[in-house]
Amino acid sequence: MITLKKLENGFEYIEVENQSAHAKIALQGAHIFHFARHHERPILWLSQKSDFKKGVAIRGGVPICWPAFAKSNPDLPQHGFARTAMWTLGECQEIDAHTTEITLILRHNQERLKLWHYKFELCLSITISDQLTMALKTTNLDTRAMKLTQALHSYFDVGAISDVRIKGLDQKPYHDSLKDQEKVQEGDLFITKEVDVIYQKVDKRIQLITKDSILNIDNSGSSSLVVWNPWREKCKHTSGMSEGDYLQFVCIESANAREDFRIIPPGGTHILSATISKHRII
Template sequence: MSGEKPPVEICKGVNGLDKVVLREVRGSSAEVYFYGGHVTSWKNDHGEELLFLSSKAIFKPPKAIRGGIPICFPQFGNHGNLEQHGYARNRFWSIDKDPPPFSTVSPNKAYIDLIFKPNEEDLKIWPHSYEFRLRVTLGPGGDLMLTSRIRNTDGKPFSFTFAYHTYLSVSDISEVRVEGLETLDYLDNLKDKERFTEQGDAITFESEVDKIYLATPTKIAVIDHEKKRTFVLRKDGLPDAVVWNPWEKKAKSIADFGDDEYKHMLCVEAAAVEKAITLKPGEEWKGRLELSAVPSSYRSGQLDPQRVLQG
């Protein structure tokens, strides 16, 4: 049909920054900025935005974009002389002209392959050379997949931590619950990374939370009661899960974050944080995240996430 938009389109985004728009025939879409290899939008086939992007997000390098899915590499958190969450999220990525063979991509999937290699300035900050390949795929059902491949091209081993810092859009944080992390151990970043065991039968929110859950399952469900929507996160190569909401006081202290925006977002992040990943020269690590959004089902007045978790 004439006038139909292509499944993969490179165009200008905010402040003239280049971005890629992925489209699926039924209407879902995703946007990826070359700046940071950063997914900033993921919409379902009704055009509803599923990711949270702050209204105060600054699209001006070297500031990282607040919201969407920032990539935290070569570190998650704040250690040593590296900036918080590393620097991959505030560097320019390029199209990967020679991607390695991934698992077969069916012709009805829209995807983009990006690559990032450190330059001389980056090597001064973190003296290790590597190739970081990222494939972002929009599946035929509107699922969003991010696959990262990091290859050590250095003459010596190096270690890193990593997270897909996913900001989910929710109707009201007090109406949200997370299933799949109950009974697990976690490190509480609000208590100097002290280790605790999750006691609740589901995680709900009534104050600031910043926890790293350890040895997590490959599938986690985030249930939004008000929207009757469940996000399902499936992950490979990423043993940890970070759950973060700044709540009212901290939200007001973050310059590129609206005072009340904490009510409409929740970060549930597929991560490798507790134990660093070490790559020998020539070795490659692969970490994958798949996000889907499905209608929540009710049973006796309660949402039934077990069907989603087992499905």
């Protein structure tokens, strides 16, 4: 079942329920803010202090950073403008009892052309089943090549950060944004302090391992991956977060960032996609 709903303040979102899972997607930002398989805890983390207001980014779920990740383009807002823009609902399909597909679309207009001087079409295709698949397709409708950085800024609910182990990054080079240093990962990644790193040459499945589950993250159209947790002090001062929220999530972001930026020629396309699947540990 696919239902268009509104909060009391008029904030619109799509609710999807099939025999495998339940999801909620805001029209603002094409932002998936809830995804859970039936009778299981949510895979995505959402802050209890999240604002569902026009022009304010939701804290949690999967914000879309586009057409710039972080402050890679100083002329744009932090993480670009797609995460707070109003998208248009495109095609919706109930493929079968267990699988639903939703497409949302964002295009250039006069306001966006003032921020970013390219004509474009951006489509997010979301497949909701016993796993979550997101495919973000950029089409360059301009007469000039465009340079793009972007991310599917996924917040994952981990229960307890002390249980987290991230596998698949051993020997991958990364940029430590906190120290502005280039390093190489040794072994699995454990989150024991503030982390803000951008990995490069990521070419295989990433696994987020917690006490009771393994989350598989399979990316395409990307060779970079961002891992972020604000930890104790920064969490206190981060909008839309409560003091202890850092203990409950980690962001693992499928990205085109730093050296993995993309150049899209006129008429060209690029698709960044991520599939999230979960296996319970018995």
